[in-house]
Amino acid sequence: MSTATLTRNGVKVCKCGREHQRYSALCDRCAWSALPDEVKRARWKEKKSIRKARIKENGGRGVSRKELKIIRESGPCGYCGAKATETDHVHGLAAGGIDDKSNIIPVCQHCSRSKGARDLLTWHRWDLVCRALVMNNPAVQQELARISQAPADHANYRT
Structure with a gap:
């Protein structure tokens, strides 16, 4: 070989x-x-x-596989509007997010892979974040509100 x-x-x-x-x-x-x-x-x-x-x-109570399937099939990708094939923690577990239904949205494979464990400010796809806001996605709105109240650790990403 x-x-x-x-x-x-x-x-x-x-x-x-x-x-x-x-x-x-x-x-x-x-x-x-x-x-x-x-x-x-x-x-x-x-x-x-x-x-x-x-x-x-x-923290968080955890989400069962059945609940994840229901979330995944509940609608289009929460970021771009394409067909959802996966679920994503809006505030990632690696960054301290909770494993709860309120923090999980349906996403397509492309958005899930490109976002990874990053938060919405450090994710380079601002066009998709803005689209999610227009789509009135409550999980994305809640995460952006949380980030906007964060101290100076995110200040350099706002330019």
Whole structure:
């Protein structure tokens, strides 16, 4: 099995044909596939325990899978209006948000991946945040109100 990479305009190309920015010869998907099963299980277990700890630390009553499905199917993406395929914490768990229905909205995959764990001020898609306000999304309005009352840690993002 050769792990040699080709380059297309300075971007590495994995043996599977995907372009990537990693230092290794493999893209993320191929690198994950190459790991032994026990390593994969250990990493998933660690990730799951970190998430559970954040939920417990931040409060909130938790949201069941059934409730998440209902939220996901309740309407279009809360940011851009496309078909919702996932759910998102408006105020992310990593940033101290609670795991409660009031903090979760339906989103499309693109918005979910691009927002990540960032808050609405540091997310680069202001056009979508403004659209969510126009769509009268209460979770987004509540998060922006919370951020606007925050101390100076967000002051440099308001320019």
